[in-house]
Amino acid sequence: MTIDAKINQSLERALRVGEKTNCPAKLNSALHHAVFPGGARVRPKLCIAVAHACDPEADLTDAIAAATALELLHCASLVHDDLPCFDDADQRRGKPSVHVKYGETIAVLAGDAMIVLAFQTLAQGAQSYFRELTMVMAEATAPPNGIAAGQAWEAEPKIDLEAYHNSKTAALFIAASRAGAVSVGNSDANWRELGSCLGRAYQIADDLRDMLLTPEELGKPAKQDVRNCRPSAVESYGVHGAYKRLRGAIDAAIESVPDCDGTESLRQLIQAQAIRLTPDHLVQEVA
Amino acid sequence: MTIDAKINQSLERALRVGEKTNCPAKLNSALHHAVFPGGARVRPKLCIAVAHACDPEADLTDAIAAATALELLHCASLVHDDLPCFDDADQRRGKPSVHVKYGETIAVLAGDAMIVLAFQTLAQGAQSYFRELTMVMAEATAPPNGIAAGQAWEAEPKIDLEAYHNSKTAALFIAASRAGAVSVGNSDANWRELGSCLGRAYQIADDLRDMLLTPEELGKPAKQDVRNCRPSAVESYGVHGAYKRLRGAIDAAIESVPDCDGTESLRQLIQAQAIRLTPDHLVQEVA
Numbered sequence: 196m197t198i199d200a201k202i203n204q205s206l207e208r209a210l211r212v213g214e215k216t217n218c219p220a221k222l223n224s225a226l227h228h229a230v231f232p233g234g235a236r237v238r239p240k241l242c243i244a245v246a247h248a249c250d251p252e253a254d255l256t257d258a259i260a261a262a263t264a265l266e267l268l269h270c271a272s273l274v275h276d277d278l279p280c281f282d283d284a285d286q287r288r289g290k291p292s293v294h295v296k297y298g299e300t301i302a303v304l305a306g307d308a309m310i311v312l313a314f315q316t317l318a319q320g321a322q323s324y325f326r327e328l329t330m331v332m333a334e335a336t337a338p339p340n341g342i343a344a345g346q347a348w349e350a351e352p353k354i355d356l357e358a359y360h361n362s363k364t365a366a367l368f369i370a371a372s373r374a375g376a377v378s379v380g381n382s383d384a385n386w387r388e389l390g391s392c393l394g395r396a397y398q399i400a401d402d403l404r405d406m407l408l409t410p411e412e413l414g415k416p417a418k419q420d421v422r423n424c425r426p427s428a429v430e431s432y433g434v435h436g437a438y439k440r441l442r443g444a445i446d447a448a449i450e451s452v453p454d455c456d457g458t459e460s461l462r463q464l465i466q467a468q469a470i471r472l473t474p475d476h477l478v479q480e481v482a
Numbered sequence: 483m484t485i486d487a488k489i490n491q492s493l494e495r496a497l498r499v500g501e502k503t504n505c506p507a508k509l510n511s512a513l514h515h516a517v518f519p520g521g522a523r524v525r526p527k528l529c530i531a532v533a534h535a536c537d538p539e540a541d542l543t544d545a546i547a548a549a550t551a552l553e554l555l556h557c558a559s560l561v562h563d564d565l566p567c568f569d570d571a572d573q574r575r576g577k578p579s580v581h582v583k584y585g586e587t588i589a590v591l592a593g594d595a596m597i598v599l600a601f602q603t604l605a606q607g608a609q610s611y612f613r614e615l616t617m618v619m620a621e622a623t624a625p626p627n628g629i630a631a632g633q634a635w636e637a638e639p640k641i642d643l644e645a646y647h648n649s650k651t652a653a654l655f656i657a658a659s660r661a662g663a664v665s666v667g668n669s670d671a672n673w674r675e676l677g678s679c680l681g682r683a684y685q686i687a688d689d690l691r692d693m694l695l696t697p698e699e700l701g702k703p704a705k706q707d708v709r710n711c712r713p714s715a716v717e718s719y720g721v722h723g724a725y726k727r728l729r730g731a732i733d734a735a736i737e738s739v740p741d742c743d744g745t746e747s748l749r750q751l752i753q754a755q756a757i758r759l760t761p762d763h764l765v766q767e768v769a
Contacts, residue, residue, distance in 0.1 A: 216626040218625045219637070219638050222630070226625070280585075298567075299567035301634060303590060304562075304630045306590075308631075310597045310598060311623045314616060314620055317616075318620060325612070333598050333601060336595075341595075343595040343598065344505055347506040347591050349587070350584075
């Protein structure tokens with residue numbers, strides 16, 4: 196079974212609580228709508244790639260549970276971030292966003308439910324490192340440094356840009372990278388930097404895509420940063436400057452991979468992802 | 483130190499993550515606004531009372547962690563339930579509700595953060611029964627039977643009334659009662675019924691108070707059930723019928739307390755709470 200299939204199977208299992216039971220139908224349907232079909236599943240894949248790089252022979256039970264929790268937390272943040280009081284985005288992954296299709300109350304509750312399901316998935320699935328993985332996930336989502344704090348910076352009169360980007364985007368990448376190491380019994384100390392660099396790269400890539408691609412290419416509204424007066428790398432450094440910083444962040448990510456059994460293959464994976472991140476015509480445009 | 487003081491101390495500690503760190507100020511302030519000063523702290527007190535009844539000599543470390551998590555989950559549900567897309571309530575506990583004071587985005591994020599902090603508190607505080615307590619809390623909040631599902635019933639064209647009340651109100655009482663037993667190493671099998679009866683009692687009492695008390699007495703808007711077209715015990719059975727059912731639920735709760743070292747004192751505590759639940763003039767009105 197491919198890693199993609201394993202992640203999807205585990206996500207299906209996490210949401211199955213709502214089937215064949217007396218769960219309100221709209222909430223059940225909204226949860227599936229929010230999680231399937233997924234985006235690139237980048238965070239769970241990073242978690243599993245790090246686990247595999249740390250120990251290619253290791254049992255991946257805890258890594259799969261952590262990967263599933265990461266994706267549920269990510270999907271929860273997307274559903275809440277699309278709400279009218281946040282980005283007011285009517286599309287996500289080429290489909291109506293959850294609040295457009297199911298209403299605002301169900302969107303709030305689906306996000307809440309996915310946060311809980313993430314921790315429930317760890318409790319059910321993580322065998323050896325349940326407590327450590329719970330701590331990693333909580334740190335990535337709660338204040339002061341998790342995604343909830345990241346989104347909360349947008350409500351402040353003066354935004355701490357570094358804290359904003361670190362907590363809004365990098366937090367879950369750092370968690371993915373740390374969780375990968377922790378889930379196979381390794382220390383996570385050397386793995387924060389990889390998540391941090393990749394988080395920075397994704398934030399810049401997201402800002403570039405928001406500015407340069409069409410809604411059809413994005414599967415969601417374009418130019419949301421300008422519309423919502425959000426700080427963005429494009430606004431700060433221009434397209435060319437932002438692209439240079441994106442390349443710099445990817446190089447730093449590759450450089451940061453600690454010595455382990457799978458260092459080389461992990462570096463190749465990051466390089467391949469970097470190409471995917473930056474569409475051809477964007478590269479040519481800024482070349 | 484009284485139980486009240488211990489619960490508040492533990493809640494302070496759970497929220498302290500935002501202090502002396504780079505946490506966005508509004509979110510930090512909103513979290514404290516949502517949790518302090520508290521209401522009656524009924525769910526955490528029930529948890530600790532059950533733990534103490536099961537084993538008066540037991541160490542209460544895990545029970546305090548569970549009690550704290552319960553209150554955080556309860557406060558999260560109140561903050562989200564007050565949002566404009568739900569009850570649109572502008573007051574809670576005699577103060578402006580979180581979204582009125584801090585805005586909708588911060589209210590959504592504060593709720594999200596409190597859910598995560600609940601699970602983080604368990605990871606940090608629960609020593610012996612961390613996994614079991616996490617499962618109890620997740621079941622009480624996630625679909626199909628947790629509070630998120632309870633609120634989601636309100637968006638269905640046809641409401642399953644029993645499932646609605648069980649998941650919206652009873653779920654956290656059942657969790658409190660189960661967690662009390664689990665946190666001192668007892669089986670929770672005999673303790674579900676107590677939580678279920680108390681949850682029913684609280685739901686009916688809440689319906690009665692909503693209909694009969696003034697906003698000043700309630701510290702929040704009155705007659706919200708009628709305004710939001712919510713099913714209520716008063717609507718279904720009238721004031722007198724609802725009051726009879728409230729008494730019945732309390733009697734059933736007292737009856738349900740399993741044989742243990744503290745059976746009698748726990749029964750007395752429930753009786754005392756029942757009097758608090760039903761204000762004098764309400765008792766006279768329906769007598």
